Amino acid sequence: MAQALDRHRPPADIDAPSPTGTDPAAGSSGHAEPKRSAVWLGERTLPYLLVAPLVALLVVFVVYPFGQAIYRSFTEWNGANIDEFVGIANYRELFTNDPLFWRAVRNGTLLTAIFVAQSVLVPLGTAWLIHHLRSDRTQYALRILLLVPAVVPTVVGFLVWSQFLQPDGLVNRVLDAVGLHGLTHSWLGDTSVVLWALAGVGFPWLNGANTLIYLAGFLAIPNELYESARMDGAGRWTTFRRLELPLLRGQTRLLAVLALILGLQNYDNVFLLTQGGPADASVVPGLLLYNNAFRYGQYGYAAAIGVVLFLIIFVLSVAGPARPGRKER
Secondary structure, eight states, rough: OHHHHHHHHHHHSSSOOTTTSOOOHHHHHHHHHHHHHHHHHHHHHHHHHHHHHHHHIIIIIIIIIHHHHHHHTTTTEOOOOEEEOTHHHHHHHHHSSSSSHHHHHHHHHHHHHHHHHHHHHHHHHHHHHHHTTTTTTHHHHHHHHHHHHSSOOOHHHEEEEEEEETTTTTTHHHHHHTGGGGGOOOOOTTTTHHHHHHHHHHTOOEEEEHHHHHHHHOOOOOOOOHHHHTTTTOOOOOOOHIIHHHHTTHHHHHHHHHHHHHHHHHHHHHHHHHHOOOOTTTHHHHHHHIIIIIIIHHHHHHHHHHHHHHHHHHHHHHHSSSSSTTOOO
């Protein structure tokens, strides 16, 4: 009988009052709400906490030095005991009384224009040739070989070219061997040809990274478009001009802007090969900045050169072919 009564007895927790006189469900939800708020707050703040170290490093090593450079450009500062605010005197001197600055701008513009053409046209042609090879194995091998020169330090390459361009160097010996004696020069010592000699350094200008970027663009073109072009009777040149080149416009813009920035900033090749000579014929803005700061101790004037160079690069980059939102035509 007792077992039968136990079977019909309701469970102890059903309709039983809470020892504290409160509803258990209400108590449970009351504890869950703060937990949900804490989780939501953590999800919102965690990304900022993860980015905070990077932002701190950028502020310390990029933003603060750049702000200091702008401030120092308005001072006469030798990096030690002379630190006098002179207003825009450095900029006035730069634009009105320093002919070497304008020569550096002209030289830098010419070398940058040639460098942009080399960084776009040669990789584009190389990528086109590799992409249209029939053997996949050969394509893969060439892609690997394109990256081999990247393991050689740039300084080593420039030093090798400095030997090639000597009066008794490889370039003149090759010209003599093929009977072009009249074209031999003291390439790094002749003011009439030194800029062209600097532009020719690195021949044949095979940039592996740029070529791979173009190769990725070629591989992204659907095969259906190539088949449609063949059905329309388009040849290799027409397919390249009408189909491939327009679809590679994004890669071209990217590489052109990167080459523009690097070309205007670059001075290491000039520094290693000519030191800006002969007779300042090959000086560029970056080298002019370096000389004023570390040779002449005019850090304030060098900072003004750096600010002007930054503004030139910024304007050309924003107004150039990679401007976001520019409509295709």
